[in-house]
Amino acid sequence: xxxxxxxxxxxxxxxxxxxxxxxxxxxxxxxxxxxxxxxxxxxxxxxxxxxxxxxxxxxxxxxxxxxxxxxxxxxxxxxxxxxxxxxxxxxxxxxxxxxxxxxxxxxxxxxxxxxxxxxxxxxxxxxxxxxxxxxxxxxxxxxx
Numbered sequence: 001x002x003x004x005x006x007x008x009x010x011x012x013x014x015x016x017x018x019x020x021x022x023x024x025x026x027x028x029x030x031x032x033x034x035x036x037x038x039x040x041x042x043x044x045x046x047x048x049x050x051x052x053x054x055x056x057x058x059x060x061x062x063x064x065x066x067x068x069x070x071x072x073x074x075x076x077x078x079x080x081x082x083x084x085x086x087x088x089x090x091x092x093x094x095x096x097x098x099x100x101x102x103x104x105x106x107x108x109x110x111x112x113x114x115x116x117x118x119x120x121x122x123x124x125x126x127x128x129x130x131x132x133x134x135x136x137x138x139x140x141x142x143x144x
Contacts, residue, residue: 007120
């Protein structure tokens, strides 16, 4: 089975000059942990929810928020994004994807086309879910 069978095609992307306020808003309003950063439709980086919250003050949104805390929201995502990307093609097998996760200590794998435009994403949680479902199915058949 290839990653194209299980990858999410609903991508949330940002541009290089978008700010952390936009990223925080996306993470706060969705159930995702990775945002792909693009420039002219080409994948150039990844930003995670952990990256964002690591760069923001814990007092953001509280009555203790300072002007300095607020200014951090205007930092551009290109300043904190991961640029050394590990990617895969849609034809990559799930086994190969699992090796990429393990060998590179990554939590998501962007799927790109030949022009390096993102077309999907798969996370380590997706891999675990697939393995769990396959194992449950195997157990169901062995109990018969």
